[in-house]
């Protein structure tokens with residue numbers, strides 16, 4: 352036990368100890384903790400405000416009446432319901448891929464897909480700051496993996512030149528909006544490299560789905576690269592306001608994963624109400640494109656305002672990280688902001704590299720320019 356308490360003490364001294372802080376209630380862009388005034392929630396990934404959308408809530412209620420609360424089994428037993436197939440058809444249409452498969456979460460998808468498709472003798476080339484679920488999926492697969500410096504396609508090419516020929520199958524993996532930096536990869540160059548070095552390309556569009564592209568399908572759609580990207584993974588848990596994840600890929604890949612992906616096979620399927628919410632969220636995405644346009648314009652506005660007061664921001668999306676550097680300082684600014692009614696969580700190592708602690712502002716459609724102006728005014732007093 353002393354090992355556990357040593358760990359906790361050390362974390363506390365380094366300003367790295369995590370604590371849970373429950374909200375009693377949440378509403379459009381706001382978080383209510385017990386007995387306190389609400390705070391502006393700048394840490395949620397509910398980018399489009401869909402988690403409170405009346406159409407999506409109504410769809411959930413209807414699905415409970417039709418199917419009950421839980422799905423009661425894995426889809427390969429009796430948990431398969433027509434609405435899973437309806438959602439998969441909608442995803443494959445949106446992503447313009449032959450097939451789609453729903454996973455219970457983004458974490459489970461990345462682990463379940465990578466570990467099923469690759470094995471010892473294969474190789475992954477993964478961006479250094481790809482999400483933990485990608486790292487865990489690569490580890491579980493048992494294949495070798497090499498991590499290239501963040502968004503450094505020259506470094507990737509060096510690794511490909513050196514290592515590609517030693518392995519059978521090879522996969523390049525990137526996020527299309529990086530969750531902690533809010534930036535995009537050079538997807539066109541990644542496509543060229545995958546073709547040159549006989550690899551396949553896997554993208555995680557968790558933070559791009561619903562925000563980028565003409566139809567909100569993501570960065571792959573925005574760049575017209577659908578044909579060139581082999582595996583498009585994404586989640587319903589962020590901009591789409593609900594829960595669950597998907598892979599859009601070839602029909603053969605989907606059939607293979609239904610038979611081989613342990614995360615898909617050995618877990619109870621998502622509750623039908625969540626699937627109904629995901630279907631309704633895709634309809635809202637189609638019917639309300641203005642939400643994503645307003646959001647991205649507001650994110651630009653916030654970046655410019657922060658720059659004007661001398662702060663360093665990263666990225667080019669609705670995720671606006673403000674780099675502080677020192678973890679203890681990031682925690683203290685975050686606490687001060689909370690007193691001023693802004694909820695901006697500090698992101699610290701090991702989630703981000705040493706000395707790059709940051710306040711990660713995730714903007715939502717529910718935050719208007721008055722809120723943004725007030726935030727800039729408050730943070731200006733603290734840095």
Ligand SMILES: Cc1ncc(COP(=O)(O)O)c(C=O)c1O
Pocket residue numbers: 456457458459461482484526530555557558586587588595596
């Ligand atoms: C890039 C990325 N992939 C996957 C996930 C996991 O998704 P989920 O929260 O649905 O498990 C996340 C969420 O934090 C993420 O940021």
